[in-house]
Amino acid sequence: MLQLFKFKGGVKPATNKTQSVSQPIAIAPLPSHVAVPLHQSIGGTPRPIVAVGDKVLKGQKIGEADGWISAAVHAPTSGTVIHVGQQTVPHPSGLAADCVVIEPDGKDEWIERKAVDYRSLAPETVRELLREAGVVGLGGAVFPTHGKLTPAKSVPMEQLVINGAECEPFITCDDLLMRERGEEVVRGAAIFRDLLQPQKVLIGIEDNKPEAVAAMQAAVKAVGEDFEVIAVPTRYPAGGAKQLIRVLTGKEVPNGKRSTDLGVQCFNVATAYTAWRALAHGEPVISRLVTVTGNVAKPRNYEALIGTPMDELLALGEPKADTNGIIMGGPMMGFLVPDVKVPVVKATNCLIAHSDALFPPKAPEMPCIRCGECARACPHELQPFEMYWFSRAKNFGKTQEYNIFDCIECGCCSFVCPSRIPLVQYFRFAKSEIWAREKEKKASEIAKTRFEFKQFRDEREKQEKAEKLAKAAAAQAAKKAAEAAAAQATGEAAEAVPPPAAAETSPADAVKKAAIQAAMARAKAQREAAASRNTESLTAEQQQDIQAIEARRMASGLAVPAEPKAE
């Protein structure tokens, strides 16, 4: 049995998971339309490669990955493109972003799917295929998976962690995925294993999901792998990549360092599943499992197409009358979507119908009493209350001294705060302010550099001009001195010699003339040499012949063609 480690902090909110696990995964029916945001991963925004009116097939690429850290997006079903442009997307601020909207034709007709045996392919090709299939981290961070599949050069890969912890309350999509499609998760993990070549593969699952643990153990056995399936203590946020790595390996990945630098890498179980589907079935990521729960009559997990309007998906769960919003994600890190019609995206693991009865409005914020509960709950061992003081005071330099950028916004601090301070909000505010200022600073630095360079250039030009002037002045002086010397040397016989100006230029002219003459001579010599070479080895008869020809030519009045001979 593997020795488990502990991470500091964390909280134990009511898990609320049992509601949505009683039913198996259902396939959500085709929605009225699908709006597929082009930007569904960290990195470059894919460029649309379809236009309004185009017919597309299910799985057809509609957005081309832009840059290495980017992932392609695909049509979730067959139909007609009815809009390419800005639409409200699931973002807390109600942001609009470029989407491709498709009206389904109801046939759900696939493109030609090409299964590959990834073992026969070079690792670069496999990574490229995953990028083309739009495989991204489905745990919520949506980092392009292929970008995480290159081991560090200097550090041997020790562990590959497959994250099935699913620590957020209410969410059960990974649980159901492991229960029902465990083998494909294991096969997906094997792809990652083959690319990264770790010594061990560890599958971590919170111990409140014994069915998933058993299913995964059986799946590992069935596939014939030696992966270890490990139940980890249930404590939010055990499913955070850094926390799970800590629990399973004892390694702490510091902020700003890649986990591969410590010989470990981590992927979500759903990511492994989609990687397998992409390679072994040629299916790009066009759907995902979404838990529909909260204030609904029939909580359940659905396999829903990316782009499905959230209200249509939530309607399958039959939301109760007092529902007044949709939370995308869990209640700890999720957010109320600004518009219930926003589409399901690759990061959408859960939809929670929100009601005031289920999530009572918060009591008014009280002053911080420095009780330190937040610091004890922080899984990154930060001092949230100190960061709060300085965020509130807009003393952002100090927030950075207290490592605000190590904050993963898990919400543990807000969860425990007796003063009901929305701490995470303050930290987001501080972070965005720091970013904005950093940008401004960079812009002003560029402007400053530009200005300084212009100054430098002006100065240099001035200097060059001054140097030129000085040179000219010096030449003038030398000329005058020469004149004076010449005048002295010639005395009364000055008229007999050429004028001083001519004498001045004559040496240079002479050199030039000599050079030209030498060149001409060389050319002539070459020509002559060439000409002579052609007639060098002629026999007497030939010479006679030539002479006879020349004579005839002369007789007919033709000039001696000297040049063509040399050709």
Place this chain on the structure above:
Amino acid sequence: MSMDFSTPPYLLKNASVTRVMTQVLLALVPAIAVYTWLIGPAILIQIAIASLAALLGEALMLKVRRQPLAPFLGDGSAIVTAWLIALVFPPLAPWWMVVVGTLFAIVVAKQLYGGLGQNPFNPAMVAFAVCIVSFPALMSQWPNQALHLGFADQFQIIFGLTPRLDALTAATPLDALKTGLKLGEGQVGVAALLANQDVYGQFAGRGWEWITLCYLLGGLWLWQRKIITWQVPTAYIGALAAISGALWLYDPAQFASPLFHLFSGGAMLGAFFIATDPVSGSTTPRGKLIFGAGAGLLTYLIRVFGGYPDGVAFAILLMNICTPLIDLYTQPPIFGMKNGK
């Protein structure tokens, strides 16, 4: 700056400032019960006076500062300050002195600094310090253990309805020991003085030792409830025991035992209820150890070598001054940064 409340996390733990303060008050209840039983109901009168004064002072200042009354009067913090003041003042102290102390604590030490969470000094300790400097005689008159006064007598003394007779009061056990040792000029030992059954009980002040024991039990309950952490009380008690033990071993005739010191005066109350005040105390784990140890050490030095009967208040106030510096130098390493930055 105010923040949007419809933001994650949507799930919250059932916690509030009122809940924290209520548990602190609950932890004091056993000690108050024993106090009432052994010393008399005067403590209940003082708690009532202090609580009333605290709420009035708080309401007045909230009005002046244009702050909402309900959340801040209901948070329980003023009541905690009031109870602590009542418990550290002499039970027969005149009512106006308790009022002056409480109002100073709430108006000056707390509200003028910005109210809840903003005070650099523990308000109850400020009240004690102000009164012992301003009214040293009244602050040194503790009930004579040989006399048992009923509710009516105590009530009349507190409100000045009967003359404050010298015979009714006595020095505290700590003060009596210090004075006795001084007067004895090395001829009278600790043991002989502690033999006085009117003043001393099983291991410390008569009656007071059981109240102090209740503070310890209440404090342990707070620790078990995770309202306080172990560092401050452990360091406080450890430091006080260490220095008193060292001197006791050096000369048991002139220095009382650690047991006596731990259960005398405000040591236990200070260790569990006052030095643990999060607002004015250190917040980092190592900082709490330094804070507690410093307070314990200063308590002993002031009560044994200083001019005041007890050293808890000044010890904690002195450590309050050091808190920002202690916190600055004891920031714990963060996740992933433990093996040196």
